[in-house]
Amino acid sequence: MELLTQFFDIVLHLDKHLALLVAEYGVWIYAILFLIVFCETGLVVTPFLPGDSLLFVAGALAAEGVGGGGITIGTLIAVLLTAAVLGDNVNYWIGRWVGGHILRWGEGSRFFNRAAYEKTHAFYERHGALTMMIARFVPLVRTFAPFVAGVARMDYARYFVFDFLGAVLWVGSLTLAGYWFGNLPLVKNNLSLVIVGIILVSVLPIAVGWLRQRLAAARP
Secondary structure, three states: OOOHHHHHHHHOHHHHHHHHHHHHHHHHHHHHHHHHHHHOOOOOOOOOOOOHHHHHHHHHHHHHHHHOOOOOOHHHHHHHHHHHHHHHHHHHHHHHHHHHHHHHHHOOOOOOOHHHHHHHHHHHHHHHHHHHHHHHHOHHHHHHHHHHHHOOOHHHHHHHHHHHHHHHHHHHHHHHHHHHHOOOHHHHOOOHHHHHHHHHHHHHHHHHHHHHHHHHHHHH
């Protein structure tokens, strides 16, 4: 329970914790941010790490010049973009490798649904590009979408192009939003509420999808 409380404290007061890291580690903050974003996008076991709010707050700190200019917006975007793209691609190839083993091990098994696999593969071939771009802005989905794309063996060239475009939109929009608006008095004085708002907006597609499923299941 204490660990959960500490986690929420870090997320809600991300600006203070990140500012302390910048002051203590200087330019090494880039490596810390790289590692967080890489793990959040590249490892299916760490979807709980902050993503959207982290980008926004980092952009705000870059505008503020915390730590004697410890963060610059150009370098920040380059580092975060690299972390996001590398993380997704590691995740994709893990899914592709695991998917290949599932195909070999699952043939003839009653636990392996070949028809479901084929439908997933077909879905990513038809809608994978749009899925990868939208998934960037949705927590949890952002972590699992590359893995599922790999399992479904989505064409890699197509995957990479749209995944990269999604990363550019995600990193660019949120860090620049923080850079331009994060230090406005109204935003800065209510940053915890802004972070909660970012999280709520991010998970809204998941909530809408769940509600639609419930309503569809309730229909006679």
